[in-house]
Amino acid sequence: MQPTKQDIISKLRQDMIRWEGFRPPQPGTNNDLGLGPVAAAFPDGVFPTGAIHEFISNSPEATAACGGFIAGLVQKLLSDGGACLWISYTRRIYPPALKLFGVDPDRVIFVDVPMQKDVLWVTEEALKCEGVATVICETKDLSFTESQRLQLAVEKSHVTGFILRKDVKKANTTACVTRWQIRPMRSQLRTGMPGVGHPRWQVELLKVRNGRPGSWIVEWKKQSFQTIVTPQIKEQTRQYA
Amino acid sequence: MPKRFASIWFRHLLTDQKAIRQPGLKGKAYVFAEPDHGRMLITALTEEARKYGVTEGMTVADARVIAPDLQVFDGKPGRNVKLLTGLAEWCLRYTPLVQLDPPDGLLLDVTGCTHLKGGEKAFLQEIVSRLKTIGYDVRPAIADTIGTAWGVARCASSGLIVAESEHRNALMPLPPSALRLSLNQLLKLRNLGLHQVSTFIYMPNSVLRRRFGKDMVLRLQQALGQEPEYLFPLKEPVPYNERLECLEAIKTRPAIEIALNNLLEKLCKRLHGEGLGLRLAMFTWYRVDGKNGNITVGTNHSSNRVQHLFKLFFNKLDTVAPGLAGIELFTLDALKTEPVSDKQSEIWSAKGGIDHEEVAELLDRVAGRIGAANIHHYLPGEHYWPERTPKLNTDIKKTPESEWRTDKPRPMQLLDTPEPIEAMALTPDYPPKLFIWKGEQHVIVGADGPERIEREWWLEPGEHRDYYIAEDEAGQRYWLFRSGHYNAENNQHWYLHGFFA
Numbered sequence: 001m002q003p004t005k006q007d008i009i010s011k012l013r014q015d016m017i018r019w020e021g022f023r024p025p026q027p028g029t030n031n032d033l034g035l036g037p038v039a040a041a042f043p044d045g046v047f048p049t050g051a052i053h054e055f056i057s058n059s060p061e062a063t064a065a066c067g068g069f070i071a072g073l074v075q076k077l078l079s080d081g082g083a084c085l086w087i088s089y090t091r092r093i094y095p096p097a098l099k100l101f102g103v104d105p106d107r108v109i110f111v112d113v114p115m116q117k118d119v120l121w122v123t124e125e126a127l128k129c130e131g132v133a134t135v136i137c138e139t140k141d142l143s144f145t146e147s148q149r150l151q152l153a154v155e156k157s158h159v160t161g162f163i164l165r166k167d168v169k170k171a172n173t174t175a176c177v178t179r180w181q182i183r184p185m186r187s188q189l190r191t192g193m194p195g196v197g198h199p200r201w202q203v204e205l206l207k208v209r210n211g212r213p214g215s216w217i218v219e220w221k222k223q224s225f226q227t228i229v230t231p232q233i234k235e236q237t238r239q240y241a
Numbered sequence: 242m243p244k245r246f247a248s249i250w251f252r253h254l255l256t257d258q259k260a261i262r263q264p265g266l267k268g269k270a271y272v273f274a275e276p277d278h279g280r281m282l283i284t285a286l287t288e289e290a291r292k293y294g295v296t297e298g299m300t301v302a303d304a305r306v307i308a309p310d311l312q313v314f315d316g317k318p319g320r321n322v323k324l325l326t327g328l329a330e331w332c333l334r335y336t337p338l339v340q341l342d343p344p345d346g347l348l349l350d351v352t353g354c355t356h357l358k359g360g361e362k363a364f365l366q367e368i369v370s371r372l373k374t375i376g377y378d379v380r381p382a383i384a385d386t387i388g389t390a391w392g393v394a395r396c397a398s399s400g401l402i403v404a405e406s407e408h409r410n411a412l413m414p415l416p417p418s419a420l421r422l423s424l425n426q427l428l429k430l431r432n433l434g435l436h437q438v439s440t441f442i443y444m445p446n447s448v449l450r451r452r453f454g455k456d457m458v459l460r461l462q463q464a465l466g467q468e469p470e471y472l473f474p475l476k477e478p479v480p481y482n483e484r485l486e487c488l489e490a491i492k493t494r495p496a497i498e499i500a501l502n503n504l505l506e507k508l509c510k511r512l513h514g515e516g517l518g519l520r521l522a523m524f525t526w527y528r529v530d531g532k533n534g535n536i537t538v539g540t541n542h543s544s545n546r547v548q549h550l551f552k553l554f555f556n557k558l559d560t561v562a563p564g565l566a567g568i569e570l571f572t573l574d575a576l577k578t579e580p581v582s583d584k585q586s587e588i589w590s591a592k593g594g595i596d597h598e599e600v601a602e603l604l605d606r607v608a609g610r611i612g613a614a615n616i617h618h619y620l621p622g623e624h625y626w627p628e629r630t631p632k633l634n635t636d637i638k639k640t641p642e643s644e645w646r647t648d649k650p651r652p653m654q655l656l657d658t659p660e661p662i663e664a665m666a667l668t669p670d671y672p673p674k675l676f677i678w679k680g681e682q683h684v685i686v687g688a689d690g691p692e693r694i695e696r697e698w699w700l701e702p703g704e705h706r707d708y709y710i711a712e713d714e715a716g717q718r719y720w721l722f723r724s725g726h727y728n729a730e731n732n733q734h735w736y737l738h739g740f741f742a
Binding site: 041059060061062064065067069070071082092093094095096097099100101104105106108109110111112113114115118121125126127130131132144180183184186187189194195196197199200201220 | 401482519597598599600601602603604606607610611612615616617618619621627630631634637638641645646647650651652654655656657686687688689710711712713715716719737740741742
C-alpha cells in the first residue's frame with residue numbers, strides 16, 4: 001500500500017525535529033518530568049532533554065520561583081544518575097531548600113565564578129561533559145551566538161541545560177529550545193485557614209520550538225508538579241480536600 | 242655502587258657575575274668591598290687585581306696605593322649565597338642532589354649520573370665549558386668523598402678526577418688547607434712545619450685531637466671516607482619524575498606541547514604500572530640563558546590519563562616563555578600521588594554520581610580557570626542556624642552522614658547578609674502586616690510563623706531570630722525575621738533574609 005500523503009508529512013516532520021537537534025528519548029530513560037498537561041506543549045508531548053532551556057526573571061522573587069521550578073525538573077533528570085552543576089556569578093541559592101524540591105543538595109556542585117565573563121566558558125565546558133546530567137547557569141546576558149554555542153555543545157553530549165537569566169531588560173533572540181517565565185502567585189489554602197500554602201507559580205512558556213506556547217498555573221505539592229487547570233476543577237478539589 | 246661526589250669551585254664568583262652583567266669590565270682589575278669597623282675591606286677581587294698584590298681582607302685605601310686604576314664596587318653580604326642558589330638550580334640538570342657550599346662552591350652527588358654525559362671526564366668538561374660560556378671561571382673535581390673532592394678542586398694542580406678508592410693518595414701532596422680547616426688550625430699546622438697532608442696523615446688520631454681539636458680529626462676522617470658525610474640537597478628529590486633534554490633549544494609552542502605530552506606519557510605509564518595517579522604535578526622548564534619557570538596543576542581525583550592531564554597543563558601553557566634563547570630541558574615532577582580508585586563499582590550505573598571520573602576531570606579544568614576555591618559542595622551540617630546548615634565540603638567523594646532536614650520550609654534564595662527592612666506588626670510576636678524593602682511597600686496577606694532559631698551561643702554571641710514566612714499581595718513569598726524579643730520602646734529590628742520559590 002502506498003503511504004498516504006498524511007504519513008509522508010508526519011514522517012518529514014519527525015525528521016525535521018531530529019535535524020533541529022532533538023533526539024528521540026533513549027530507551028530505558030525516564031523522560032516524563034511530571035509536568036502533566038504542560039508537557040502537551042512540547043513536540044511529541046515530551047519535555048526536550050538534551051537541549052537548552054531559557055528562564056527569564058526580573059526580580060529576586062521571580063528568580064526564586066524559577067529556582068524552584070528548575071529544581072523540580074532536575075529532580076527527575078537526576079534520577080538516572082549523573083552530576084548536577086549550578087554555575088553562577090553571584091549565588092544566592094540556598095542548598096537545603098533544594099531538598100524540598102526532591103534534589104539532594106549533596107549531588108549538586110556549586111561553581112561560583114568570580115568573573116562574569118567566565119560563567120559561559122564554564123557552562124560550555126560543563127555542557128560538553130557527558131558525565132553531567134544537567135547544568136544550571138545563572139547569568140545576565142546571553143547573545144545569540146553564545147546560545148548557539150551552548151546548543152551545539154548539548155547536541156553532542158545530550159546534557160540538559162537551564163539558563164536562568166536574571167535582570168533581563170530586553171529579551172533578545174536566542175537559539176534556546178524554550179523560553180520560560182515563572183512568576184510567583186498567591187498560594188491557596190483551604191478556606192478559612194491562615195498561613196502560606198504550597199508554592200504556586202504562573203508558568204508561561206513564551207517560546208518553544210515546534211511546540212505550542214502557553215500559560216499554566218502550577219503548584220508544587222507532594223513532591224510533584226500539580227497543574228491547576230481551571231477554577232472550576234479547583235472548586236472540586238476543594239470539596240474533596 | 243660506590244658513591245661519587247663532585248665539588249665545583251667558583252674561583253671568582255662575585256667578580257665573574259659582575260663581568261657578566263657589565264661586559265666592559267672583563268679583564269679589568271676591580272674589587273668588591275664591604276664596610277667593617279669603619280674601614281672598607283676587600284671581599285672579592287679579580288685575577289688582574291691579584292696581580293697587583295691586592296688580597297682579600299686588605300683595606301681599600303691600601304689597595305688603591307698599590308693599584309692606582311683599581312675599581313671598587315660595594316659588596317652586598319649574602320649575595321654569594323643567592324648566586325649559588327641560582328647556580329645550584331642550574332646544576333639540577335646534571336644530578337638531582339645538589340648542595341650549596343658557601344662561600345663559593347657547590348657539592349653534587351653524581352653517583353650514577355656521569356655516564357649520561359659519556360663518563361666522568363666528559364661530565365666535568367661539559368660543566369666547565371658550559372659555565373665558561375656563561376662567564377664563570379670554575380674548577381670542578383670528582384672523588385669518592387666530599388672532603389677529597391673539595392680539597393682537590395681547590396688545591397690540586399692536576400688530576401681533578403680521583404679514581405675510585407684513590408682518594409688517600411690524592412690527598413697526600415695537598416696542603417692542609419685542602420681539608421676545610423679553620424684559620425686557627427691552619428696557622429698552627431704551618432707553625433709546626435706541616436705543609437702537606439702526607440706529613441700528618443699517619444699521626445695517631447689521639448695526638449692530632451689533643452693538639453688541633455676534635456674538629457680537625459673529623460675533617461680528616463671525612464676526607465678519607467672513615468666518617469660518613471651526607472649532602473643536604475637543595476631540593477628534595479621527587480620519587481616520580483621525568484626529564485626531557487632537548488638536542489636543540491626549543492622555542493615554538495607546538496614543540497613545547499610535544500615535550501609535555503612526551504613527559505606525561507612516560508610518567509603516566511610508570512604510574513599506571515604501579516596503580517598510582519597524580520594529584521599534584523609540576524612541569525618545569527630550563528632555558529638556555531639560565532632562567533627557568535614552572536606550572537603546577539592539581540586534580541580532584543588521582544588520575545594517570547595523559548589526555549586529561551595534558552588539558553590541565555594546556556590551559557596554562559601560555560606562561561611558558563622560551564624567550565629568545567629557547568628551552569633546553571623540561572622536567573615533570575609528581576609532587577603528590579595517590580592510588581587510583583578502581584572503576585569496577587561504577588560500571589553499572591549509566592552516568593554515575595558526582596565522583597564520576599568525567600565530572601572530576603571537568604572540575605579540574607574549571608578549577609584551573611577559576612580556582613579550586615570557587616567550586617563548592619555542601620553536606621548537611623548539624624546546625625539550625627540558617628547560615629551554617631549547609632556545611633562546606635572539601636572532599637567531593639564524601640557522602641552525607643546525616644539527612645537533609647525537610648520538616649521546616651527553607652527559602653530558595655538566601656541573602657548572604659540579611660537586609661534591614663521597615664516592618665509593622667499589629668501585635669507583638671505576630672507576623673508583620675506590611676514591610677518596606679528598597680523603598681517598595683509589600684502588604685502581607687498570609688504568613689506562617691514564628692519559627693524561633695536560637696543563636697548558637699557556643700559559637701558566637703548575639704540575639705535569637707524569629708522567622709516568618711510572609712506572602713504579599715502579588716504572591717511573592719519572603720523569609721523575614723525579627724532579631725531579638727519584641728520591645729515596645731526600642732525600634733524593632735526586622736530583616737529580610739530570603740525568597741521562597
